[in-house]
Amino acid sequence: MNFKDYIRVIPDFPQPGIRFKDITTLLNNGKVYQAAIDALKEQVQGWDIDVVAGPEARGFVIGAPLALALGVGFVPIRKSGKLPGETVEVGYDLEYGKDKLAVHKDAILPGQKVLIADDLLATGGTIATTINLIQQLGGEIAGAAFLIELSYLNGREKLGGVDVVSLMTY
Numbered sequence: 271m272n273f274k275d276y277i278r279v280i281p282d283f284p285q286p287g288i289r290f291k292d293i294t295t296l297l298n299n300g301k302v303y304q305a306a307i308d309a310l311k312e313q314v315q316g317w318d319i320d321v322v323a324g325p326e327a328r329g330f331v332i333g334a335p336l337a338l339a340l341g342v343g344f345v346p347i348r349k350s351g352k353l354p355g356e357t358v359e360v361g362y363d364l365e366y367g368k369d370k371l372a373v374h375k376d377a378i379l380p381g382q383k384v385l386i387a388d389d390l391l392a393t394g395g396t397i398a399t400t401i402n403l404i405q406q407l408g409g410e411i412a413g414a415a416f417l418i419e420l421s422y423l424n425g426r427e428k429l430g431g432v433d434v435v436s437l438m439t440y
Contacts, residue, residue, distance in 0.1 A: 273309075273437050276302045277418070291418050291440065293389050297331060306437060307332075310387070310415045311339045313435040319412045320382040323347055325371060325400050332417060333387035345377045345384070347400050358406050362399040371396070373403045380408030391419045391436060394428030401429065 276296040283290040297303050310332070323345040324333025330346060337344035350359050350370035357372040378384060384404050386397060391414070401411055411432050419425070419436035426434055 271302070271305055271309075273302070273306055273417070277438065291390065291420075293328065293417060296417070303335075306417060307335045307339055309437055310336055310417075310435070313437075314340070314385060314413060314415055317385065317412050317433070318383045319385045321345055321378065321409075322385045322387050323373070323378070323400060323404060324387045325396050326352070328389035329387060332389050332415075336385075336387050336415065340385075345373060347371050347373050347403060358403055360399050360402045360406070362395050371399050371403060373407065375407065378404055378407040378409040382409050383412040384409045385412045386414040386432075387416070388414075389417045391416045391425040391434065392423045394423075394425030397425065398428045398430075401432065 276299060278292040278295040280290040280292055296306060319340060319342055321343045322333045322337035324330050325347040326349055334344045350372050353372055353374055355374045358375055359370045359372040361368055361370045386400050391397060397414060404411060413433035416436040418438045421439050
């Protein structure tokens with residue numbers, strides 16, 4: 271299946287010159303969404319994975335169903351202030367400012383092998399921050415899985431040699 275056929279590209283969003291890859295057109299087609307999760311599962315099937323972690327918010331719609339398909343748990347990586355328990359936080363730079371990501375301190379146990387899942391690998395900043403959080407808790411990065419990779423932004427370079435799979439590359 272050519273998953274690119276189900277991605278809507280919106281020119282000049284959120285600013286001029288950007289060609290936004292809109293996954294909602296894939297997500298709202300149940301058969302295609304299921305096929306995408308199944309295809310990601312096939313790509314990571316042989317990896318040693320104890321849990322899947324996904325950064326807010328689109329990482330939830332990829333990570334949670336992938337975790338179910340793999341038969342493992344899911345760990346939400348949230349924006350600062352969104353989790354009720356004791357957390358670990360890491361700040362990171364955005365294109366226009368700064369933000370923080372957080373995870374519950376007890377969400378990942380030392381030695382657990384964590385697959386990171388998200389909709390898109392672009393510059394790698396969010397995923398590098400997610401890796402930092404997981405490692406602070408003693409988790410080991412099993413790899414990272416994405417629907418889309420924008421290879422021209424070289425996001426893999428920020429991930430320190432983490433194994434990466436993606437269904438679509440632009």
